Amino acid sequence: NLGIINIPVNVIVVYSNADENISNAQISSQIAVLNDDFRKANNDVNEVPTEFEGLAADSEFSFTLANTYRYADSRTSWGTNNAVKSAYPPVSPETHLNIWVCNIGGGILGYAQFPGGNLATDGVVCSPQFFGTTGYVQAPFDKGRTMTHEVGHYLNLRHIWGDGRCKQDDFVSDTPSSDGPNYGCPSYPTVNCRTNDMTMNYMDYVDDACMYMFSEGQKVRMRAIFAPGGARESMLP
Ligand code: ARG
Ligand code: ZN
Ligand code: CA
Numbered sequence: 001n002l003g004i005i006n007i008p009v010n011v012i013v014v015y016s017n018a019d020e021n022i023s024n025a026q027i028s029s030q031i032a033v034l035n036d037d038f039r040k041a042n043n044d045v046n047e048v049p050t051e052f053e054g055l056a057a058d059s060e061f062s063f064t065l066a067n068t069y070r071y072a073d074s075r076t077s078w079g080t081n082n083a084v085k086s087a088y089p090p091v092s093p094e095t096h097l098n099i100w101v102c103n104i105g106g107g108i109l110g111y112a113q114f115p116g117g118n119l120a121t122d123g124v125v126c127s128p129q130f131f132g133t134t135g136y137v138q139a140p141f142d143k144g145r146t147m148t149h150e151v152g153h154y155l156n157l158r159h160i161w162g163d164g165r166c167k168q169d170d171f172v173s174d175t176p177s178s179d180g181p182n183y184g185c186p187s188y189p190t191v192n193c194r195t196n197d198m199t200m201n202y203m204d205y206v207d208d209a210c211m212y213m214f215s216e217g218q219k220v221r222m223r224a225i226f227a228p229g230g231a232r233e234s235m236l237p
Contacts, residue, residue: 005223006062010068011067020102025134031063034063037144057215085120094119112124126146140208156231186199
């Protein structure tokens, strides 16, 4: 048992205008959401339906802001092809989670790299409008959950529907199978593949206010990469 695993975070802000040069307050609001969501300290966890109550996990990860870097750049959208990472390389990716905050464009909120990939592109990217809970944020993605979702990917989680039809697994046994993402704020129960979807899971595609849990199985999968030989073992002190 590794106890609480602390992840030091570097935030790399790349901006083309004053709005995108988000405040330190906006950055700390995002770190606070990560600390709440990965410790089951989020104040909406009480909305988890009884069926899934016993599965809502304290994932036992904490996050501390290590360094903030700010770069002015005339580019106004960066896409999802890691261009921002080549322009502004990650700092100590073997021990730190690097988060680039820049306008991605194309309606994309954020994207992440799974563990085990190239260190030069390791980390997560988020558009400033969907980062944190204060400042330059835009409803309905203004509760910091884009980063909770992307850090879930960074820690090896798949989308809850497994990115395929009912039989496509997300490699987590306590998340019910589904055949596609849910959007907006679904009512409970939402039935797909003959079972109730866990629409309130951070790894679905619902609005920020409508996602509020990781499952125990997802916790086990995230923490497994910190075991000896695991893809993120090097992050442990
Ligand atoms: N990678 C997903 C996207 O950009 C993130 C979805 C996050 N969902 C949310 N409610 N914040 O579409
Ligand atoms: Zn995703
Ligand atoms: Ca599952």
